Amino acid sequence: MLWQLNIKNLAIIDDISIEFTDGFNILTGETGAGKSIIIDAINLVLGARADRELIRTGENAASVDAVFTVDGNEKLINALRELDIFDEDESELFISRQVYSNGRNVNRINGKPVPINTLKDISELLIDIHGQHQHQSLLNKAYHMGFLDSFDGEIQDVQQKVSKLYYQWRELVKKIEEIDTGAEDFERNKELMEYQISEIEDADLKIGEDDELAEKKQLLKNSKAIIEALEYAYVCLNSAKRDGGAIDLMRTAKDKLRDISDFSEEYSELYDTADTVYYELEDLSDQIRKSAKYASFAPDELEKTDDRLYLINSLKRKYGKTIENVLAFKDNLKEQLASMEYNMDNLEQLRANEKALYTSLIKECDILHEKREQAAKRLQERIVDELRYLGMKKVSFCAEITVDKDNVSPSGYDSVEFLISTNPGEPMKPLAKTASGGEVSRIMLSIKSALAEIDGIPTMIFDEIDTGISGAVARAAGEKMYALSRSHQIICITHQAQIAALADSHFYVSKTQNNGKTVTNVKLLEECERIEHIAGMISGSTVTDAARQHARELMKY
Secondary structure, three states: OEEEEEEEEEOOEEEEEEEOOOOEEEEEEOOOOOHHHHHHHHHHHOOOOOOHHHEOOOOOEEEEEEEEEOOOOHHHHHHHHHOOOOOOOOOEEEEEEEEEOOOOEEEEEOOEEOOHHHHHHHHOOOEEEEEOOEOHHHHOHHHHHHHHHHOOHHHHHHHHHHHHHHHHHHHHHHHHHHHHHHHHHHHHHHHHHHHHHHHHHHHOOOOOHHHHHHHHHHHHHOHHHHHHHHHHHHHHHHOOOOOOOHHHHHHHHHHHHHHHOOOOHHHHHHHHHHHHHHHHHHHHHHHHHHHHHOOOOOOOHHHHHHHHHHHHHHHHHHHOOOHHHHHHHHHHHHHHHHHHHHHHHHHHHHHHHHHHHHHHHHHHHHHHHHHHHHHHHHHHHHHHHHHHHOOOOOOEEEEEEEEOOOOOEOOEOEEEEEEEEOOOOOOOEEHHHOOOHHHHHHHHHHHHHHOOOOOOOOEEEEEOOOOOOOHHHHHHHHHHHHHHOOOOEEEEEOOOHHHHOOOOEEEEEEEEEEOOEEEEEEEEOOHHHHHHHHHHHHHOOOOOHHHHHHHHHHHOO
C-alpha cells in the first residue's frame, strides 16, 4: 500500500508529507486547494508524462517521493527481483521522480535509476487510479478478458493449458513453413551441396599439405642449382687433385699440429680443435654425398606439384582461407544436407503432428470458452446486483464473448468486452462510451466490488468519482468503497459528506498565502475536527448544531 507521499515544488505545493493508513483514506477540501495536485503527484511517481508547467513558479525542479509497503504482493516482489532492485530484508519500496525545468527527468526505484517504462510497469502492480475521466484497466477492453478469467480459478488452469499448446503448435507451424518455403529450391540446393561435398572429398585434403607442397615446389624450381652446389661442395672436400681436397688438407694440418702438441698446452689445444674440425668435415662430406644422391628429381615432379597446389588453392578460394576451413565447410554442408533430407522425408509426419496438435488446442479452447461463458453469467449477475444497490435499478450488464476460431491466440479464440445499458430500451454499449459521470462512477465501483477478491492491486484511488450522485446513492457508494477498504487500501477525494463520514483517516486539504505565494497544506483531522468539517460539508459556511448531530450520525457506520 501507499504509506508515505512527499511532494516538493509541484504547482502550488511547496513541501508537504502525507502518511496514509490502510483502510479508507479520505481527502476533502475547498475547490482549488490542491487535492487534484496530490493525485497528479501520485501519477508522476507512477510514470505519467511530466509537464514542466507543473514545477512551482520560481523553482528549477519538482520532486515526488513515495514509500510503499510490499508485504504479500508476490507479483510485485517477483517483478522487482527480476530487475534486481528488491532487498529481501526490506518490506518497503521507495520510488522517486524528479522533474527539471530543462525537461530532464530522473526516476529511481529503491535508489536505482530506471527508465520510465520500468516505472510504468511497476506502477501497474501498485495502484489503480479511477476518476471521472481516468478509468485505466476497467474501461480498457484489452483488460476485460483478464478480469473475467480471474473471476474463476478453473479458467486460469485451462488458459495455461491453452497457452502451452498454442506455443507448441506455433513452433511446429513455423518449422513446416520453413520447410515449405525451401521445398521449391530443395533439389537445386541438394545438387549443389552434393557437388561441393564431392569436390572437397575427391581432393582428399590433408591439413598442412599446402605448406609442404609450397616448400617442395621451391626445391623443384631450383633443383639444377641445388645439385650443382652439392656436387661442387663435395669435390671441394674430397678432390683427388695434387693439392688435395679440404679433408686431405685438414688431415695434413691436424697431423702437423699433433707433432708439436706435446710442447705446450696452447699447441695441444690447437691440435684438439683441428682434430674436431677434421671429423666434422668428414661428417659434412658424408651428408653432402647423401643429399646429392637423392637430389635428382623426375622431370614431371614440378608439374604434378603445381597441379596439386592449384587444386588446393582453388578450393580455398571457394570454401575457406585454409584447408581447415575447407574441411569444416564440407562437414557443415553434410549436416545441412542431412537435416534437409530428414525434414523432407518427415514433412508429412510433421503435417500430421501439426494437425493433431491444432485439434487438441481447439478442444482446450472449446473448454475454455465454455468456462468463460459460465463465469460471464455469474459476473453479470454480481455486477447488476451491485449496480442496483447503487440506485441503477433498470441497469443491464453483459460480459460479451466473441468467438473467432480463425484467430487463435495464447488466450484462446475468445475476445471479451464489458457492455452496459443504463436505461430500459437502450442498446448495450461499451463501458468507455457510457455517458453520465454519475453512471460511470457507479459502474466503476460495482465492478471493483465484484472483482475485489481477485484484484491483486493493493491500492485504489477514487478521484471525485462521486460526481453526479448525492444523497442515498452517495451514501451507498461510500459504503461500497468502505467495504473495498477492508481488503484494499482506498484513497478517495470527495465532496460528499455521506462518503467522508466513513473514513478511517480523514485528510483536509487547504491553501494559505505565504509571502505572496499560495501554499497547499494537508492536515490529518482528529475526530472532533472531523465532526466540524463534515457538518460544514452538510450545512455550508454556517455550521449548525443540527449539522453536527447529523455528522455524528453519519460517522457511526
